[in-house]
Amino acid sequence: xxxxxxxxxxxxxxxxxxxxxxxxxxxxxxxxxxxxxxxxxxxxxxxxxxxxxxxxxxxxxxxxxxxxxxxxxxxxxxxxxxxxxxxxxxxxxxxxxxxxxxxxxxxxxxxxxxxxxxxxxxxxxxxxxxxxxxxxxxxxxxxxxxxxxxxxxxxxxxxxxxxxxxxxxxxxxxxxxxxxxxxxxxxxxxxxxxxxxxxxxxxxxxxxxxxxxxxxxxxxxxxxxxxxxxxxxxxxxxxxxxxxxxxxxxxxxxxxxxxxxxxxxxxxxxxxxxxxxxxxxxxxx
Numbered sequence: 001x002x003x004x005x006x007x008x009x010x011x012x013x014x015x016x017x018x019x020x021x022x023x024x025x026x027x028x029x030x031x032x033x034x035x036x037x038x039x040x041x042x043x044x045x046x047x048x049x050x051x052x053x054x055x056x057x058x059x060x061x062x063x064x065x066x067x068x069x070x071x072x073x074x075x076x077x078x079x080x081x082x083x084x085x086x087x088x089x090x091x092x093x094x095x096x097x098x099x100x101x102x103x104x105x106x107x108x109x110x111x112x113x114x115x116x117x118x119x120x121x122x123x124x125x126x127x128x129x130x131x132x133x134x135x136x137x138x139x140x141x142x143x144x145x146x147x148x149x150x151x152x153x154x155x156x157x158x159x160x161x162x163x164x165x166x167x168x169x170x171x172x173x174x175x176x177x178x179x180x181x182x183x184x185x186x187x188x189x190x191x192x193x194x195x196x197x198x199x200x201x202x203x204x205x206x207x208x209x210x211x212x213x214x215x216x217x218x219x220x221x222x223x224x225x226x227x228x229x230x231x232x233x234x235x236x237x238x239x240x241x242x243x244x245x246x247x248x249x250x251x252x253x254x255x256x257x258x259x260x261x262x263x264x265x266x267x268x269x270x271x272x273x274x275x276x277x278x279x280x281x282x283x284x285x
Contacts, residue, residue, distance in 0.1 A: 008031075010076050012025060012043075013040060013069075014072055014073060014076065015028040016040065016052065016059060017065065017069050020060065022036055022059070040052070047068070049062070049064045050062055076278070081114075081278075091119060091121065092122060092268065093123070093268030095123070095124050095125065095145065095266075097125065097143065097145050097272070098142070098145070098147070099127075099146065099147040100148075100149055100257075101128035101213075102232075106235055107280070111275075111279045111280070122272070127143065131188070131189070133188070134147075134148055135148060135260075143262075144262050144266070144269045145260070145261045145269060146260050147258070147276070149191075150256050151194070151255065157258070158260040159259045159277055160256055160258050161259050161277050162256065162257035164232045164255040164256065165233040168228055168243040168247075169231050169236060169243060170229075170243050171222055171239060171240060176249075179207055180199065180206040181206075181207060181227030182207065182228060183222050183228065183229040184196075184211060184218070186211050186212075186213055190255060191230045194230065194253070194255070198252055199250065210226045219231075219237050222240055228243060259277055261273045
């Protein structure tokens with residue numbers, strides 16, 4: 001029997017994998033829970049295997065489900081890319097895009113390069129800054145689209161595109177001692193706020209020994225042994241390691257990245273925003 005896939009099946013599967021429940025997935029897909037369940041049943045029958053463990057209230061991926069997830073995200077991203085390139089090759093315009101510097105350095109070069117390749121008639125202007133500065137610039141009309149780091153409990157709005165686990169880090173041969181020496185970005189960095197709030201709640205003494213507005217400066221200071229810092233768990237360079245439990249440092253809740261677009265966004269801007277969302281969903285899978 002031939003195996004057929006459609007976008008609804010793929011998006012239903014991805015939504016369940018990310019939320020852990022059929023009910024939340026149905027809200028994301030915009031279909032009833034029974035309709036989503038039927039899509040997954042057809043998908044599993046076509047593949048000849050179970051994609052989810054259903055022994056608990058929250059479902060989890062099987063080994064085959066983990067394997068299929070990366071392929072599913074790639075297929076959805078490829079569908080969108082083909083549609084965009086064929087249906088909208090001649091769109092022109094100018095887009096101002098703001099993004100955190102560390103995220104831009106690690107993840108965005110190839111994403112932005114592909115967009116320029118597919119849409120050479122669109123002029124893309126990219127600015128890097130701290131999140132609160134990006135928000136200020138957005139409110140002043142400086143940016144059409146921005147990516148912002150946020151605490152999901154306090155800052156709402158926009159489209160969530162990235163989950164960012166945070167960890168305490170130190171140089172490979174550095175042993176932290178109290179009061180803790182901290183290497184942080186200047187106010188209003190969200191990592192700085194999260195670090196200081198967590199230490200104060202845990203009643204840990206600290207002082208800021210080095211301040212740098214850039215990822216490169218922060219990493220260089222940590223490597224030099226000037227103190228410890230907070231970094232995304234998936235952005236750790238060589239020579240820097242997560243601090244385990246020897247200092248009993250407080251846990252850091254995950255941060256999120258969200259995409260925010262202006263209300264009167266041009267056709268080129270809307271296409272760019274959707275491109276960023278789909279591309280980052282694929283990378284963060």
